[in-house]
Amino acid sequence: MxxxxxxxxxxxxxxxxxxxxxxxxxxxxxxxxxxxxxxxxxxxxxxxxxxxxxxxxxxxxxxxxxxxxxxxxxxxxxxxxxxxxxxxxxxxxxxxxxxxxxxxxxxxxxxxxxxxxxxxxxxxxxxxxxxxxxxxxxxxxxxxxxxxxxxxxxxxxxxxxxxxxxxxxxxxxxxxxxxxxxxxxxxxxxxxxxxxxxxxxxxxxxxxxxxxxxxxxxxxxxxxxxxxxxxxxxxxxxxxxxxxxxxxxxxxxEELEHIQQKRLWIWNTYYKLLKPLADQGLFELPYIPEYATNNAHMFYLVCRSLDERTKLIQHLKNKGIQAVFHYLSLHSSPYYKDKHDGRMLPNADKFADCLVRLPFYYDLSQSDLEYICEEVKNFFSNI
CATH class of the missing domain: 3.40.640.10 (Type I PLP-dependent aspartate aminotransferase-like (Major domain))
Known part of the structure; x- marks a missing residue:
């Protein structure tokens, strides 16, 4: 595998x-x-x-x-x-x-x-x-x-x-x-x-x-x-x-520009391969505001629910692909929830529940990226 x-x-x-x-x-x-x-x-x-x-x-x-x-x-x-x-x-x-x-x-x-x-x-x-x-x-x-x-x-x-x-x-x-x-x-x-x-x-x-x-x-x-x-x-x-x-x-x-060039290629390849699925409304792709540049630090998807995100991560794991979720909302953390002023922060909670990060590192190849994206496609075609 x-x-x-x-x-x-x-x-x-x-x-x-x-x-x-x-x-x-x-x-x-x-x-x-x-x-x-x-x-x-x-x-x-x-x-x-x-x-x-x-x-x-x-x-x-x-x-x-x-x-x-x-x-x-x-x-x-x-x-x-x-x-x-x-x-x-x-x-x-x-x-x-x-x-x-x-x-x-x-x-x-x-x-x-x-x-x-x-x-x-x-x-x-x-x-x-x-x-x-x-x-x-x-x-x-x-x-x-x-x-x-x-x-x-x-x-x-x-x-x-x-x-x-x-x-x-x-x-x-x-x-x-x-x-x-x-x-x-x-x-x-x-x-x-x-x-x-x-x-x-x-x-x-x-x-x-x-x-x-x-x-x-x-x-x-x-x-x-x-x-x-x-x-x-x-x-x-x-x-x-x-x-x-x-x-x-x-x-x-000393190799900053070289590293960045490869990471941007990886980011753009992910985006190109996954955009047809995003256009179907299956998930959201990363958004780069008009006042921002992209340094290709990570590539993520935003699923439609926590359950869907959990199942996607498990599906990828079963295929040998390690994807991870990211931050949990700090306002609702065990340490701070009793100190928070009670305001609802629904978007932070949405990203805590639905965002998944795909593998991202310099050595990823075209075939690696195609395999990952194909398995993402396979998951969404079967739900």
């Missing part, structure tokens, strides 16, 4: 060589040669103001909560349909979360529902760009500016993805909010096993970000010769990844 897993990490062939080089140069803790090369790559390619590699996207989000001084009782607005780290980072600081429903046609949160949830306690809006497709940042920034709120981009899935503004300019996701968090988990387009990155676009937060990153010390400033000694000057934690992880990541970054 043809067996196709959900994910398979792609290796460029240079990872081990660069990791050996990091070890050979005897700097294997954080902020070494490869950390600096990765920082330089992102600042030059995407014009991010300041970047700091972290051990995970979760770490980058937790740094964001520290940087904007989240205090107990502060309120933070974010989508319900997102990964738990998006909320956990702020819950850890004592914040209350106001969850926003998704669009009917896309898992991203609907900005038209944000303003009604703003109170005098609201401090930030956290935007998660689902599947690397931009949210409507013009609307979100307008609301944030009106109420003097921070904007944080959960850009975990957004490597090499852009927001298209009214002048038709492509603005990199992660460069728009005050702060942004990226992931390099092995399921992402560009990987380092575990790993993440904080982007600091608000220059007022830049110096403090580096201090929090370095366990609350001004160690980085000391090594640049900006202070004559370093000490404990603020709160912080150990957010730096090893330079060995950065070396792995840099090998991936």
């Amino acid at each position: 043809h067996t196709i897993g959900f994910n398979k990490p792609y290796l460029t062939g240079k990872e081990v060589h660069y990791m050996y080089d990091a070890v050979f140069h005897r700097h294997i803790s954080g902020n070494g040669k490869y950390t600096k090369l990765c920082h330089q790559f992102f600042q030059e390619k995407y014009h991010f103001n300041k970047v700091l590699l972290t051990s995970s996207c979760t770490d980058a989000l937790e740094m964001s909560a520290l940087l904007i001084n989240i205090q107990p009782g502060d309120e933070v607005i974010m989508p319900s349909y997102t990964f738990v780290s998006t909320a956990n980072a702020f819950i850890l600081r004592g914040a209350n979360i106001k969850f926003i429903d998704s669009y009917p046609h896309h898992p991203n949160m609907n900005p038209d529902l944000i303003e009604e949830c703003i109170t005098s306690k609201t401090k930030a809006i956290v935007v998660m760009h689902y599947a690397g497709a931009a949210n409507d940042m013009k609307k979100i920034l307008s609301i944030a500016n009106k109420y003097n709120l921070y904007v944080i981009e959960d850009a975990a899935q957004c490597i090499n993805s852009f927001y298209i503004d009214e002048k038709n300019q492509k603005i990199p996701l992660g460069s728009i909010g005050d702060l942004s968090a990226f992931s390099f988990h092995e399921t992402k387009n560009i990987i380092s096993g575990e790993g993440g990155m904080l982007v600091v676009n608000n220059k007022e937060l830049e110096k403090r970000a580096e201090i929090i990153w370095e366990k609350g010390t001004n160690r980085s400033a000391f090594f640049r010769g900006e202070v004559d000694k370093y000490g404990w000057v603020d709160i912080g934690s150990s957010f730096l990844p090893s330079d060995i992880i950065a070396a792995f990541l840099y090998a991936q970054l």
Whole structure:
């Protein structure tokens, strides 16, 4: 039987060589040669103001909560349909979360529902760009500016993805909010096993970000010769990844365009093969808004019911194909359901019940994709 897993990490062939080089140069803790090369790559390619590699996207989000001084009782607005780290980072600081429903046609949160949830306690809006497709940042920034709120981009899935503004300019996701968090988990387009990155676009937060990153010390400033000694000057934690992880990541970054080209081919092949079924109303295909680009982070279908989604996943499993569902709505999670304000969020619940992700990784072949799509067709022809 043809067996196709959900994910398979792609290796460029240079990872081990660069990791050996990091070890050979005897700097294997954080902020070494490869950390600096990765920082330089992102600042030059995407014009991010300041970047700091972290051990995970979760770490980058937790740094964001520290940087904007989240205090107990502060309120933070974010989508319900997102990964738990998006909320956990702020819950850890004592914040209350106001969850926003998704669009009917896309898992991203609907900005038209944000303003009604703003109170005098609201401090930030956290935007998660689902599947690397931009949210409507013009609307979100307008609301944030009106109420003097921070904007944080959960850009975990957004490597090499852009927001298209009214002048038709492509603005990199992660460069728009005050702060942004990226992931390099092995399921992402560009990987380092575990790993993440904080982007600091608000220059007022830049110096403090580096201090929090370095366990609350001004160690980085000391090594640049900006202070004559370093000490404990603020709160912080150990957010730096090893330079060995950065070396792995840099090998991936060098092949970014090549990786993206193949992933876009996979995405477009899925879309072409499955569109005839979607046109029959059997399921929904991914929707890319006119103000967003597609970075081919994932390919998903939205089934018509939870029962149908469950049976499709089982059918594919029986054929050796591993498809998975994605997030569960955070507003109805065991941890938060008693803290939620009771608003119904039907679209978030729809995607929690009905969305299924198909296998997506660099090594998928034309025959693999045809096999997967044929089995999707077989399932829907028999219900």
